[in-house]
Amino acid sequence: MSSPPDHARHLAETVERLARLVRAREHESALNPAQWEALRYLARCNRFSNTPGALTRYLAATKGTVSQTLIALERKGLVRKEPDPASGRSVRLFLTETGERLLADDPLGLLAEAAATLAGPMLAGTATGLGMLLAATIARNGGRPFGVCRTCRFFRPEAPEGAPHFCGLLLVPLSERDSLSICQEHEPPQEPCEHEAA
Template identity: 65%
Template sequence: MDRSADPPPEARAIAELVDRLGRVVRAGEHQGGLNPAQWEALRYLARCNRFSNTPGALARYLAATKGTVSQTLNALERKGLIERRPDPASGRVVRLLLTRAGRALAAKDPLIQLATAAAGCDRRVRAAAADVLADMLAALQRANGLVPFGVCRTCRHFRPHAPNGAPHWCALLDERLSEADSRSICVEHSPLAA
């Protein structure tokens, strides 16, 4: 890791652009009474499935410590956007639920601004860029021993059923998955391809 070949210039350019874009986006995420960290937590809770709505999962998703996340959750709870509820099955797990107000605010996610900024390019170019970024994220996560996450549809444990309304299935947790579930983020996600 010490001197192992300097990365090529376009790679450096991508790194700087990602860093810079992230910076500008964060600057724009001081809205609706939330700060960037709180938006990220709220966004996750709005997009994750019912197996992944816990403080621990959020901490892994954000690559932060449990303590940090717990504080951010305190802030969101104080603002009436989320609710902490004990898990019926396990006595130490806490389930995080969006309140009505939380759901409403999540719909006004300022990240949409970034998405519209990307909407200008050609669709195929966009898709290619998304692939590159996804690869980078995966590489970064692998290098740092982080959990990959991802939506159910792209998981190796996902078992799709007949397309006519029948529910899908998770072979790992042995649970039914609705159509919405299949597009939600899961802690247990394990990528399809090697």
């Protein structure tokens, strides 16, 4: 009873241990884990996704918790809030200069550096496997994938007016940088027919 399914279990435990090591690092740094995760998200998300609500869904947390974290980040001068010009009940979040600079000290770099020591094909294969694992986990969990714009089913590489790209859901043009950012509206392209039945 310990041969093949244990691979899956072992993989899960390894993910947990890696994350725990990063968390330990984060606790020693200027920011705590929750704040680092918010900072990272705001650095990677696009202009349709930089709100407290989107961050809440990304982190699978509650509104109140995220609100607290954002207050702390604002107090430290790393994040700036601006009222949304289009919606009076919404808020837009931006990294300050200080916030951008602080990302160079991200304790997650510990993991990234370790990953960079892996051989090229091993790194690529592991990244692919983990990506599939994340997709499967999110699907199983009912959450939103928060994928990169380029990989969305609504992404159109060619814009009508000559802009680089286009979003078929929000019906707006997209810059090159937009297309590489995380979007809360992301939906994966429907695969032909994979392991989708079970």
